[in-house]
Amino acid sequence: MRKYGLIGKTLKHSFSKKYFDNKFKEENIIDCSYELYELARIEDIKQLLSDNPDIEGLNITLPYKESVIPFLDELDESVKDTDACNCIKITNGKLIGYNTDKEGFLEAFLSVMIMDYHNMLILGNGGASKAVAAALDELSLEYTIVARNPKHKDDLNWKNLTTEHITDANVIINTTPLGMFPNTEQFPDIPYEAISRVQLAFDLIYNPEKTEFLKRAEAQGAEIENGMYMLELQADKAWEIFND
Numbered sequence: 001m002r003k004y005g006l007i008g009k010t011l012k013h014s015f016s017k018k019y020f021d022n023k024f025k026e027e028n029i030i031d032c033s034y035e036l037y038e039l040a041r042i043e044d045i046k047q048l049l050s051d052n053p054d055i056e057g058l059n060i061t062l063p064y065k066e067s068v069i070p071f072l073d074e075l076d077e078s079v080k081d082t083d084a085c086n087c088i089k090i091t092n093g094k095l096i097g098y099n100t101d102k103e104g105f106l107e108a109f110l111s112v113m114i115m116d117y118h119n120m121l122i123l124g125n126g127g128a129s130k131a132v133a134a135a136l137d138e139l140s141l142e143y144t145i146v147a148r149n150p151k152h153k154d155d156l157n158w159k160n161l162t163t164e165h166i167t168d169a170n171v172i173i174n175t176t177p178l179g180m181f182p183n184t185e186q187f188p189d190i191p192y193e194a195i196s197r198v199q200l201a202f203d204l205i206y207n208p209e210k211t212e213f214l215k216r217a218e219a220q221g222a223e224i225e226n227g228m229y230m231l232e233l234q235a236d237k238a239w240e241i242f243n244d
Contacts, residue, residue: 005035008061057242058088065127072097084127087238101131104234117170124176166194174203179211187212197221
């Protein structure tokens with residue numbers, strides 16, 4: 001039996017197991033299983049792999065996309081480009097890290113582009129944010145990262161975010177976990193009144209289908225998109241890596 005799984009901190013409501021279980025059933029793949037592995041800390045990955053030597057691949061989710069990197073033996077260029085890993089292929093005991101979030105976001109974003117965007121706001125600066133930024137770099141699109149604790153000189157401190165930053169942005173992308181189930185009442189603190197119908201609000205969260213962030217943007221007339229299609233795309237790309 002080929003064993004795969006997802007590691008993260010809280011996985012009770014994860015999409016991944018259902019997605020892969022359905023995939024195995026629909027494609028009549030009978031020699032594979034997919035499990036959820038909740039880790040209290042990323043260091044526990046060593047014990048997990050020791051206890052489960054038959055694991056051949058892992059997906060990585062919050063909050064370990066960055067902290068898992070020191071435990072990898074080899075980094076694909078996609079990880080070097082994003083400084084984040086959401087996919088590990090295990091071959092002969094060697095852990096090889098990949099990032100499929102970038103390609104997943106890129107394809108999902110291109111599918112909803114309704115105009116020539118030129119100025120983006122990325123809310124958050126974690127692992128998912130880095131993948132989004134790398135995708136926008138590939139498209140040669142300008143963006144500003146908004147964060148509570150800016151990591152780069154060009155990043156915008158959240159406390160300095162103004163209505164002008166919102167109105168100047170064609171697209172506002174939420175990469176934070178604010179609004180993710182079960183904390184569905186949460187949302188990024190931005191001046192929603194400055195959002196208009198000429199903008200796109202993109203939330204990487206897929207559960208719930210419509211976050212408070214998207215609801216508030218939609219109420220202002222903006223186009224909205226959640227993270228489900230991106231998630232499906234990155235999962236498919238991870239499966240390709242596992243089977244390459």
